[in-house]
Amino acid sequence: MIVDRRGFLVVVAGTLGAVVQDSLAGSGPAGKVADPASAGPALNPTTAADIDAGLQAIEKQLKCHCGCGLDIYTCRTTDFSCPVNAGLHGRVVALADEGKTAQQIIDAFVAEYGPQVLMAPPKRGFNLVGYLVPSVVLLVAAGFLIAMLRRWTCAATSR
Amino acid sequence: MTLLGHLSLWLAFLVGLWGAVTGFAGGLQGRTDLQRSARHAVFAMFGALALASICLETAIFRHDFNVEYVAAYTSRNLPTFYLWSALYAGQKGSLLFWATVLSLFAALAQLLTSGRHRAYLPFVAAVTCVVATFFVTVMLFAANPFERLAFTPVDGRGMNPQLQNPGMVFHPPMLYLGYISITIPFAFAIAALLSKKLEVDWLVAVRKWTLVSWLFLAIGLLLGMWWAYVELGWGGYWAWDPVENAALLPWLTMTAFLHSVMIQEKRGMLKKWNLALIIASFLLSIFGTFITRSGVIASVHSFTQSQVGYFFLFFLIFAAVGSFTLYATRLPLLEADAKLESMVSREASFLFNNLLLIGVAFAVLWGTLLPILTEWIVGVKYTVAAPWFNDVIVPIGLALLLLTGIGPLVAWRRASIPNLRRQFAVPATAGLFVLLIVLVAGMRDLYAILAIAFGGFVTGTVVQEFGRGAGARHRQYGEPLALAALRLIGRNRRRYGGYIVHIGIVLLFIAFSGMAFKTETQATLRPGESATLRSPYGHLYTFTHLGISQYDALNRRVTAALVDVSRDGKAVGRLKTEKRQHVDALGRNTFEPSTEVGIKSGLREDLYVVLGGLVNGTEQAVYRFTINPLVWWVWFGGYVLVAGGLIVLWPGGGSPAVRRTQPGYAVKLEAER
Numbered sequence: 001m002i003v004d005r006r007g008f009l010v011v012v013a014g015t016l017g018a019v020v021q022d023s024l025a026g027s028g029p030a031g032k033v034a035d036p037a038s039a040g041p042a043l044n045p046t047t048a049a050d051i052d053a054g055l056q057a058i059e060k061q062l063k064c065h066c067g068c069g070l071d072i073y074t075c076r077t078t079d080f081s082c083p084v085n086a087g088l089h090g091r092v093v094a095l096a097d098e099g100k101t102a103q104q105i106i107d108a109f110v111a112e113y114g115p116q117v118l119m120a121p122p123k124r125g126f127n128l129v130g131y132l133v134p135s136v137v138l139l140v141a142a143g144f145l146i147a148m149l150r151r152w153t154c155a156a157t158s159r
Numbered sequence: 160m161t162l163l164g165h166l167s168l169w170l171a172f173l174v175g176l177w178g179a180v181t182g183f184a185g186g187l188q189g190r191t192d193l194q195r196s197a198r199h200a201v202f203a204m205f206g207a208l209a210l211a212s213i214c215l216e217t218a219i220f221r222h223d224f225n226v227e228y229v230a231a232y233t234s235r236n237l238p239t240f241y242l243w244s245a246l247y248a249g250q251k252g253s254l255l256f257w258a259t260v261l262s263l264f265a266a267l268a269q270l271l272t273s274g275r276h277r278a279y280l281p282f283v284a285a286v287t288c289v290v291a292t293f294f295v296t297v298m299l300f301a302a303n304p305f306e307r308l309a310f311t312p313v314d315g316r317g318m319n320p321q322l323q324n325p326g327m328v329f330h331p332p333m334l335y336l337g338y339i340s341i342t343i344p345f346a347f348a349i350a351a352l353l354s355k356k357l358e359v360d361w362l363v364a365v366r367k368w369t370l371v372s373w374l375f376l377a378i379g380l381l382l383g384m385w386w387a388y389v390e391l392g393w394g395g396y397w398a399w400d401p402v403e404n405a406a407l408l409p410w411l412t413m414t415a416f417l418h419s420v421m422i423q424e425k426r427g428m429l430k431k432w433n434l435a436l437i438i439a440s441f442l443l444s445i446f447g448t449f450i451t452r453s454g455v456i457a458s459v460h461s462f463t464q465s466q467v468g469y470f471f472l473f474f475l476i477f478a479a480v481g482s483f484t485l486y487a488t489r490l491p492l493l494e495a496d497a498k499l500e501s502m503v504s505r506e507a508s509f510l511f512n513n514l515l516l517i518g519v520a521f522a523v524l525w526g527t528l529l530p531i532l533t534e535w536i537v538g539v540k541y542t543v544a545a546p547w548f549n550d551v552i553v554p555i556g557l558a559l560l561l562l563t564g565i566g567p568l569v570a571w572r573r574a575s576i577p578n579l580r581r582q583f584a585v586p587a588t589a590g591l592f593v594l595l596i597v598l599v600a601g602m603r604d605l606y607a608i609l610a611i612a613f614g615g616f617v618t619g620t621v622v623q624e625f626g627r628g629a630g631a632r633h634r635q636y637g638e639p640l641a642l643a644a645l646r647l648i649g650r651n652r653r654r655y656g657g658y659i660v661h662i663g664i665v666l667l668f669i670a671f672s673g674m675a676f677k678t679e680t681q682a683t684l685r686p687g688e689s690a691t692l693r694s695p696y697g698h699l700y701t702f703t704h705l706g707i708s709q710y711d712a713l714n715r716r717v718t719a720a721l722v723d724v725s726r727d728g729k730a731v732g733r734l735k736t737e738k739r740q741h742v743d744a745l746g747r748n749t750f751e752p753s754t755e756v757g758i759k760s761g762l763r764e765d766l767y768v769v770l771g772g773l774v775n776g777t778e779q780a781v782y783r784f785t786i787n788p789l790v791w792w793v794w795f796g797g798y799v800l801v802a803g804g805l806i807v808l809w810p811g812g813g814s815p816a817v818r819r820t821q822p823g824y825a826v827k828l829e830a831e832r
Binding site: 043071114119127 | 391392393394398400498499500501502507510511514515517518521522525526529532533536537539540541542543544545546547550551554555679680681682683707709716718738740751752754769771772773774775776777778779781783
């Protein structure tokens with residue numbers, strides 16, 4: 001096989017590239033990148049607890065404290081480098097490992113951080129007012145509107 | 160230049176005060192010299208504020224980092240595109256932008272208002288001068304964009320990476336334009352109250368301005384959703400954040416006004432209600448600004464907490480007390496010309512439509528303020544986020560969607576049973592048919608089922624309306640149906656443009672329901688390794704990590720991850736997601752690394768890939784893979800909604816008398832009898 005100068009250089013460059021970058025598709029360990037810091041803090045590999053649907057459901061009910069306004073699950077899968085959500089996720093996993101149920105984990109968070117750790121006020125006691133006021137106001141307004149409409153239509157009919 | 164800008168602000172302040180005084184005095188005393196002076200003051204204020212804006216932009220483009228605002232929001236290597244948007248990237252600059260655009264709208268209101276509404280203009284000049292002067296006051300005494308530093312930094316801090324996105328260049332000005340232009344209808348409402356000229360005239364003068372404001376707010380909200388989706392990386396587009404809610408509130412009240420105004424125009428009813436809606440819309444725009452700028456409620460959108468909030472709170476109270484006191488004194492002049500004749504009529508359905516729109520607005524306001532209320536009452540500042548809003552708002556929203564289909568089917572004044580039967584047959588059948596399809600398809604989410612079924616019903620209503628109108632033209636003029644439909648829209652833009660807006664709303668609701676079925680997973684992959692995820696439609700997606708590359712680009716260092724995607728074994732393309740480390744002109748890091756999402760958008764679903772980061776600085780990458788159904792339809796529904804709004808807004812279309820002679824219009828009236 002005859003290889004011209006350009007072809008030879010391509011082969012040499014490809015070989016050197018393969019040696020420098022050792023992470024060919026599906027083979028061997030992953031190579032180092034040139035500037036790891038610009039990709040953000042180093043992360044740990046995903047664990048089974050990170051993708052556990054049950055734990056995710058719990059974390060979606062608990063607020064992250066980093067100021068993002070998101071729940072723990074959404075925050076940790078959006079800002080992977082946030083130390084706050086990592087700590088809270090770790091706490092959820094630790095409680096689950098202790099054999100606690102979902103409600104017990106949520107209760108433990110409420111006991112530790114106060115009820116403001118919940119993504120919505122619990123539906124009991126005085127908090128129910130918070131849930132019911134819009135519907136009650138709407139129903140009262142609808143009743144008032146119907147009464148007004150009746151009065152107007154009666155007046156129009158009698159005329 | 161900054162000195163000139165600062166002086167321009169003072170000039171605008173003085174001219175604004177003069178315009179306010181002469182406008183009110185000239186209007187109340189009927190003195191034409193004062194009225195003319197107020198009008199000139201509006202133009203002069205616009206000139207002064209435009210000059211101030213030019214001065215700030217000049218400082219930004221000249222990299223004058225001695226100006227605190229320029230140093231805080233720009234850097235030498237910030238792309239030119241974003242240097243323009245730096246004008247409104249921060250609190251101080253956005254106040255200047257706001258005041259300038261308001262003064263522009265005030266000048267346009269003076270220029271474009273037709274001769275028969277001239278009586279309102281002195282008061283309009285006065286009100287717009289008061290509002291603009293308030294914004295200038297805030298700048299002069301609390302947030303001066305021309306404030307200088309005691310030293311000159313070598314380079315500025317740069318713009319937040321999340322703001323370096325095309326969506327963020329257009330989203331804030333659109334939202335501001337919406338917020339700002341509400342001032343003009345409000346000014347006309349106050350003018351009508353002050354001049355006691357409360358006939359239909361003032362409504363005609365404000366309807367288009369309200370529509371402009373409604374349209375800008377809609378575009379602003381949609382662009383904000385798009386920006387949140389492509390830039391923030393959390394996988395959604397609406398989070399019920401207080402600032403998002405604050406922008407939604409006046410949009411809802413203006414939507415209510417745009418419906419109820421038709422009753423006043425046609426029947427001379429709801430005068431009090433319409434005035435109240437316009438005043439409330441303006442107050443809600445100020446409330447939204449207060450929420451955004453005070454930091455009273457935690458929000459990711461908020462500007463830095465500052466004393467500016469107190470100014471807005473004071474102005475909100477002043478405007479509310481002033482306008483509603485005036486409103487109360489004029490109530491005897493606002494009696495209806497006609498009475499409602501039947502509970503089953505278009506008028507009644509519009510009233511219920513208004514009730515639900517205001518109900519949604521109230522619920523959104525209640526949820527936004529609930530953390531503060533609970534802190535006052537029970538001492539705990541509860542978090543009120545998406546779960547609360549989904550529980551409370553979605554049912555009301557669905558009822559509103561249903562009413563969107565019912566309203567156009569009910570005749571004006573009084574609807575008979577045979578008429579109702581004829582009108583509802585096709586839309587109800589369409590809704591039931593769609594319901595059957597989604598149930599057979601196995602959908603089990605109640606809200607999603609209802610949204611899609613109601614969407615089918617509303618679409619049936621709109622198609623029937625277009626079909627009847629176009630059919631009438633086809634029979635009378637022999638026009639092909641498509642051409643007849645187009646001419647139908649052209650001849651009655653307000654009505655048929657409104658129906659197109661309804662279709663946009665249907666598309667949005669159905670698209671929103673898609674998010675109930677999103678699926679996602681997280682995986683750590685070495686080059687060549689894959690993760691799989693099943694879509695809600697049953698397809699198996701395989702995401703293969705191809706590798707990491709790093710390079711410099713413009714003002715950042717990019718770490719890009721490439722992912723090969725296949726569906727059920729067939730290649731569908733590649734996605735790139737990035738980590739970006741922004742740097743200044745000296746190569747120093749300016750912010751924490753930000754994420755650029757990789758999105759492959761399709762009619763059925765979006766593939767949404769987020770690079771979380773790297774494991775120990777290697778090419779082993781942590782990813783989140785999400786499948787978001789129907790997101791494309793959110794943007795398409797937005798286009799349809801905006802197109803419908805533009806059709807309604809577009810001038811011309813013939814006089815009402817000409818339109819009434821057109822087939823389609825006549826057919827509708829006949830059907831209503």
